[in-house]
Amino acid sequence: METTDLELVERARGGDDDAFRLLVERHSRGIYRTAYRITSNSADADDVVQETFLRAYRSLHTYDGRASFTTWAHRIAVNCALDLLDSRKRREARHDSSDDLSELVSQDASPERVVLGAQMQRAIAAALQAMSGNERTAFVLRHFEGVPLEEIGAILGIKTNATKNTIFRAVTKLRERLQPFTGSAS
Amino acid sequence: MNHVTQEEIVMAYYGERFAHLDDCEECRTELARIAAVLDRVDAPEVPEPDADYESRVWQRLEWRLRGEKKRERRREWIRWGAVAAVVALAFVAGLFWQRENRAVAPQSVSKPAQSPNQIVSQQQNQQRQRDRILLVVINEHFDDSERILVELSNLKPEEGLDIGPERARAEGLLASNRLYRRSAEDRGEENVATLLDDLEPVLMQIAHAPSQVSANELRAIQKRVEAKGLVLKLRVVRANVRGKTAASYQQPNV
Known part of the structure; x- marks a missing residue:
C-alpha cells in the first residue's frame, strides 16, 4: 500500500529526507502547473516550485493535517507566486517597461481581422497580465482549477465576499480585453 | 423587480444559485453574455515538464536543504x-x-540559639x-x-x-x-x-x-x-x- 502524505510528513518531521523527497516527487508537477498559470512563465514557475518546497520544509511543524498536503502545499505555492509577481511588478516599474502585452491585442483586434485561436490565447494572456496578483490568482484558481471560493479566500487571506469581488474585477478586466473578439461589452 | 448585480451574475456562472434568475429573462440574457465570454477562456497551455522534472526539482532542493539544516x-x-x-x-x-x-551569619552565630520565629523569618x-x-x-x-x-x-x-x-x-x-x-x-x-x-x-x-x-x-x-x-x-x-x-x-x- 502506498504511504500517505501524512505519514511522509511525520517521517520528514523526524528528519527523514527520503520521505520529504517522496513528497516533492509527488507534488512538484501539480504545483508547477498552478505556478505556471499564475506566473505565465516556465522559469518563474520553477522558482515557485523550489521556494514552495523550501517554505514547506521550514513549516512542516505547523502542518496539522486538517487540510490535505496538496491543498496546504498549493496554498504556499500561490503565496510564493504572488510574492514573485509583486517583485516582478516592482522590477518592471523600476525599468519603466513599455512592452505592455495588452498592446499586442488592442492594436489589431477588430473582429473581422482576427483569426480566433492563437490571437485569442494571446488576448487572454494579456488580460491575465493586466490583472493584479490577487485577481489573477483568484481567477486562475476558480476558473481553471475549480477551487471553491472559501478555499481561495483562505489562500489569499481574504473573506469570501472579498474573494467574490476579486473574481468579479478579474472577469470585468477579461471581458474588456476580449471585447473585440466577442463583441460583448462589460 | 430588483435584478441581480453583475457580480452575482458572475458568481452564478461559477455555480452560485440565485432564484431571481429563474424568473428574469433580462438577467438570464446577461448571464448568457458573460458565459459566452468565459466559456471561451480555456486554461493557458502549460508546457509539460520533461520526465526527469521531479528528480531535477529534488536535486536543486536537496542542495538548498543542506544549507537550511546547517542554519x-x-x-x-x-x-x-x-x-x-x-x-x-x-x-x-x-x-x-x-x-x-x-x-x-556572624551576628546570628554570636547568639546562643535561634528561635523558631527567627528561622521562619530567615526562610x-x-x-x-x-x-x-x-x-x-x-x-x-x-x-x-x-x-x-x-x-x-x-x-x-x-x-x-x-x-x-x-x-x-x-x-x-x-x-x-x-x-x-x-x-x-x-x-x-x-x-x-x-x-x-x-x-x-x-x-x-x-x-x-x-x-x-x-x-x-x-x-x-x-x-x-x-x-x-x-x-x-x-x-x-x-x-x-x-x-x-x-x-x-x-x-x-x-
Missing part, C-alpha cells in the same frame, strides 16, 4: 547558548545571595530574595520581547524584508521564555506565567521565520501579535512586576 544547527547552538547564559545568571545570582547571607527573607531576582530577570525578558514585537509591528509589509536581527533575538528569548514560565508557575505568579505562555508561540514564529520575510509572513506575525494584544499585555504585566519588585525592596528583611 538550523546554528540556531540550535544559539538556543543552547541562551539556556547556558540563563543558568550562569542563576548561578551568579545564587552566589550573591549566599554572600549576603554569610554577611548576616522568608531567602524566598523574597529569590523572587526578587526572578522578577528582575523576567522584567528584562519582557522588555526585550516588547521591543522586538513593537519593531516588527511597526514594519511596513514589503517583500524580502530582512528581520534577521529580530529573529536571532527571538531565538535567544525563546529558550529563556520556557525556563521563566516554569519558574513563574512554581512560584504561583499566574499572570506572569500566562503572559509567558502567550508569548512563546509568537517568539517561536519569529524565530522560525526566514531572515528575509515575505509581506504575507510579516503580516501573519503582526496579526498574531495584534490578535493577542501582546504589546499591551506586556506593558501592563511589566508595570505590575516593576511594582512588585519595588515593593519587595521596601519590605525590610526581618
Whole structure:
C-alpha cells in the first residue's frame, strides 16, 4: 500500500529526507502547473516550485493535517507566486517597461481581422497580465482549477465576499480585453 | 423587480444559485453574455515538464536543504547558548545571595540559639530574595520581547524584508521564555506565567521565520501579535512586576 502524505510528513518531521523527497516527487508537477498559470512563465514557475518546497520544509511543524498536503502545499505555492509577481511588478516599474502585452491585442483586434485561436490565447494572456496578483490568482484558481471560493479566500487571506469581488474585477478586466473578439461589452 | 448585480451574475456562472434568475429573462440574457465570454477562456497551455522534472526539482532542493539544516544547527547552538547564559545568571545570582547571607551569619552565630520565629523569618527573607531576582530577570525578558514585537509591528509589509536581527533575538528569548514560565508557575505568579505562555508561540514564529520575510509572513506575525494584544499585555504585566519588585525592596528583611 502506498504511504500517505501524512505519514511522509511525520517521517520528514523526524528528519527523514527520503520521505520529504517522496513528497516533492509527488507534488512538484501539480504545483508547477498552478505556478505556471499564475506566473505565465516556465522559469518563474520553477522558482515557485523550489521556494514552495523550501517554505514547506521550514513549516512542516505547523502542518496539522486538517487540510490535505496538496491543498496546504498549493496554498504556499500561490503565496510564493504572488510574492514573485509583486517583485516582478516592482522590477518592471523600476525599468519603466513599455512592452505592455495588452498592446499586442488592442492594436489589431477588430473582429473581422482576427483569426480566433492563437490571437485569442494571446488576448487572454494579456488580460491575465493586466490583472493584479490577487485577481489573477483568484481567477486562475476558480476558473481553471475549480477551487471553491472559501478555499481561495483562505489562500489569499481574504473573506469570501472579498474573494467574490476579486473574481468579479478579474472577469470585468477579461471581458474588456476580449471585447473585440466577442463583441460583448462589460 | 430588483435584478441581480453583475457580480452575482458572475458568481452564478461559477455555480452560485440565485432564484431571481429563474424568473428574469433580462438577467438570464446577461448571464448568457458573460458565459459566452468565459466559456471561451480555456486554461493557458502549460508546457509539460520533461520526465526527469521531479528528480531535477529534488536535486536543486536537496542542495538548498543542506544549507537550511546547517542554519538550523546554528540556531540550535544559539538556543543552547541562551539556556547556558540563563543558568550562569542563576548561578551568579545564587552566589550573591549566599554572600549576603554569610554577611548576616556572624551576628546570628554570636547568639546562643535561634528561635523558631527567627528561622521562619530567615526562610522568608531567602524566598523574597529569590523572587526578587526572578522578577528582575523576567522584567528584562519582557522588555526585550516588547521591543522586538513593537519593531516588527511597526514594519511596513514589503517583500524580502530582512528581520534577521529580530529573529536571532527571538531565538535567544525563546529558550529563556520556557525556563521563566516554569519558574513563574512554581512560584504561583499566574499572570506572569500566562503572559509567558502567550508569548512563546509568537517568539517561536519569529524565530522560525526566514531572515528575509515575505509581506504575507510579516503580516501573519503582526496579526498574531495584534490578535493577542501582546504589546499591551506586556506593558501592563511589566508595570505590575516593576511594582512588585519595588515593593519587595521596601519590605525590610526581618
